[in-house]
Amino acid sequence: MVRGSFRVLVDHTPGMTAVGEAANGAEAVEPARRERPDVVLMDVRMPDLDGIEATRQICSDPALSGVRVLILTTFEDEYVYAALRAGAAGFLLKDTPPSEVLTAVGVVAAGEALLAPSVTRRLIAEFARRPEPAHPPSRSLDGVTDRELEVLGLIARGLSNTEIAEHLHLSLAMVKTHIGRLLTKLRARDRAQLVIVAYETGLVGDRRRGV
Template sequence: MSEPIRVLVADDQSLLRGSFRVLIDTAPGLGTVGEAATGAEAVESARRLRPDVVLMDIRMPGMDGIEATRHIARCPETEHTRVLILTTFDLDEYVYGALRAGAAGFLLKDTSPEALLTGIRTVAAGESLLAPSVTRRLIAEFARLPAAHPVPRSSLDDLTDREREVLLLVARGLSNTDIAEYLHISHGTVKTYIGRLLSKLGARDRAQLVISAYESGLVTATSTSERRVRPGSA
């Protein structure tokens, strides 16, 4: 029997922390390992407890959830910990800030309990997650914002034509299954390409690949919404 997914709950409201813990602890294959009321507590607890997933609120006293996410993503002790942002604020700057800081997913607090549990499992499995209400805006608007750390286009020089093609499809928001169907390749082959892209671009996850695609200039909002990606060579 596999070990349960270990979750740290970080939220400044004790009632919400308690509610999340009850929900998670009663779900199959999940369990909480602790909670935090501030961003600083979240960072300290993540380093000490090494959870698989941190369920992170954005607005907390002192260090906010985005800064806490940045610390967790950059710390060697928590390099395998995934951060799922959960907030009531559906605002672009939070989405972009959280993803650039290293968050693996972003959901709103009005999401259903079932969707929240699925989200935890999704990010724990190495995938990335965005609330449906923000996915299209992320893809359409990302290029309009100044890049915090622009990725030089030369960093894409080592990618093959097929890897660039897969990266374009990831930036368009396609899932692995969608990419496999579009390119007429197996799901396993898509996963192999995603793994190569993560390694070559130094990205933590799928969300970071989207950021790299935009900040390198490889893809723009116009190219993802108006152009079809031409098949490349394998």
């Protein structure tokens, strides 16, 4: 019933078409390979193959490089962090109003990561509950300027580009420039991965840094 509702919602929106649906993660991977949709709206908890592994399979397939996965979650799930690591481009709460669902699909289809402040702040709580890593992070912040570190920290705290510009007294264009440089220096695909880097390197959550 939920899938059917989403399909009707998408099909009645100009410029959008639902090309398929699946009852579980295993059924989702093959249609994604066949149809190559712009966006896959993925649940987390499903039988046979969960949404995290399905997302990993889709996002790691070179033939599906243009396919973006938007996770549907209650944020009671334990696997939010794993979804980011698997390559998810963003998150929607299951109680998101229909108009915001369509906006989110459009944002992700355009190649952006959907990490709205309200969503990111809940992600922060998930990161905060995690123990300190036993091994050093695979990526470091060497080569990142002090200003870029400030921008990265604010991204991880859930601020939008406009809010970052206001907080640091920068132009919006300059904020976008700093984010572009961060993506390159940290080999991150999108904003979601920048959040991961901020936490894995200790930039956020380390009281000594004051972030």
